[in-house]
Amino acid sequence: MNKNGTLFSSKTAPIPRVRPEIDIIPIENNGQSYLYFRDSLGYATKNFAVDRQVAPLLSLLDGQHSVEELKPYLGEGVTTDQLLDYIQFLDKHRLLLTPHFQAYARQVEEQYESASAHISITAGNSYPEDPDELRAFLDEAFTGYAPPEIDIDEQSIKALYAPHIDPRVGLESYVKAFSLLQNLRPKRVVILATSHYSGMYPDLYENTPFIVSDKDFELPLGTFSSDTEAIDRMLNHPVEMGLSDNDRAHRIEHSIELHLLFLSYMWDHDVSLVPILVRGFDELFYMENGHLGQQVSHLGSYLREQFGNDENTLFLISGDLAHVGKKFGDDQPASQLFTEVKSFDRMFLTYAEQNNRKALLNLMKEQQDPYRICGFAPLYSFLSSASGLTGTQLTYDLWDERERESAVSFGSVLYTRQSC
Incomplete structure (x- = not known):
């Protein structure tokens, strides 16, 4: 396990799944459709939402498939480098069950307990x-x-x-x-x-x-x-x-x-x-x-x-x-x-x-x-x-x-x- 909490970076290892305590809620705003991420534990970036078009990709993040294995499901012109960038974008906002998220959660909990x-x-x-x-x-x-x-x-x-x-x-x-x-x-x-x-x-x-x-x-x-x-x-x-x-x-x-x-x-x-x-x-x-x-x-x-x-x-x-x-x-x-x-x-x-x-x-x-x-x-x-x-x-x-x-x-x- 990556203990220093850096972002997920592998194309061959299984992509960690979306954290189970996060609710993904469809919303509309100014005529646009989004997916709003609500984190009951408060670790993810607040008021975070993405375009609803990524819903099929999110459904594939089950902890079993790697970036390379998802290549056949990518749209035309989408590369594995772009997919990895997007996975890291999700990881940066602490939405995935990764070492980056876990290191952040430990830090938040320790700070709270000592406050x-x-x-x-x-x-x-x-x-x-x-x-x-x-x-x-x-x-x-x-x-x-x-x-x-x-x-x-x-x-x-x-x-x-x-x-x-x-x-x-x-x-x-x-x-x-x-x-x-x-x-x-x-x-x-x-x-x-x-x-x-x-x-x-x-x-x-x-x-x-x-x-x-x-x-x-x-x-x-x-x-x-x-x-x-x-x-x-x-x-x-x-x-x-x-x-x-x-x-x-x-x-x-x-x-x-x-x-x-x-x-x-x-x-x-x-x-x-x-x-x-x-x-x-x-x-x-x-x-x-x-x-x-x-x-x-x-x-x-x-x-x-x-x-x-x-x-x-x-x-x-x-x-x-x-x-x-x-x-x-x-x-x-x-x-x-x-x-x-x-x-x-x-x-x-x-x-x-x-x-x-x-x-x-x-x-x-x-x-x-x-x-x-x-x-x-x-x-x-x-x-x-x-x-x-x-x-x-x-x-x-x-x-x-x-x-x-x-x-x-x-x-x-x-x-x-x-x-x-």
Whole structure:
């Protein structure tokens, strides 16, 4: 293997394939047809697109054929030198599974892991990056959407389960949920959030379902400092709680910072963070009290003992509900599943309201998470620590991405201390 990361340069070796995590999306712009490359891991050049006429060539890049072997497929007048130049062009932009890409990815990951701050990856994508534009955007949202009409003592609020869907489609749900926290002044926020990317590093996170970061989180409207003392205390028990402090999975994760977006708009006081990503809990569907179940129980007990009765600590749980339709692997369009999805979501949120983690797990076990509810793992983890709390459902909505025959549902639940 070429360890120095230089571009692919052979005419006889198999051409590396396009990286599997890259989506190639046909788009139109000013009457021209392009293929847009969307890299979920953020390594490729941003906003990169090529002429759609190269689609047949891209389909041949399967990791099996060399430049010379593709010669019969080249158009008239196209040479192998030109093809190699084009392969190097793709490699330069980190689209192929090559040593050049791998060297770049290692460098990016190492730089992130050694950095003291997590810089927002959602700013400029899901909402305006400019602070003035962002504040105007959120001013309009908080003015336009009324908070839910519920009779709750603000001082009894302990936790909020809320979405992490793109604010451009879930803004009303965000505002209605987070507006109830507007007058709170906790000193610490513990966030349990879905980890979407830890599965990309199976060796790194083996037997560690919980991933903590001690970085500060920088967003356009402010920076949240990590609670390093609280995090260090947690890391005195990493094995029994299944806790990892390698925060690579946080690098491109949006599930935490989308909650922080709304806190940064509403609050102007100092508050520290304990940010924890939570991996999938499929093992619990087969063995509730196995190794993973014990880790969840230990973490829940720890959070309850350390922060359960601390009036200066607020919990946030970041998770969406169902992910259905063809984009997520279903044979049917999402619209044909709406009735059953809404029924399942209703039961899920009911058990969440009741603080009934046993019933919640049984619901998920029945059909092995049939609708891919990404909020289950962080919510189940929180409920392991949430004795003495009662929930109230605030919102429920569904994003119908009809053009892709897919949909995501999402909702929110507020948790309060029970009256004595």
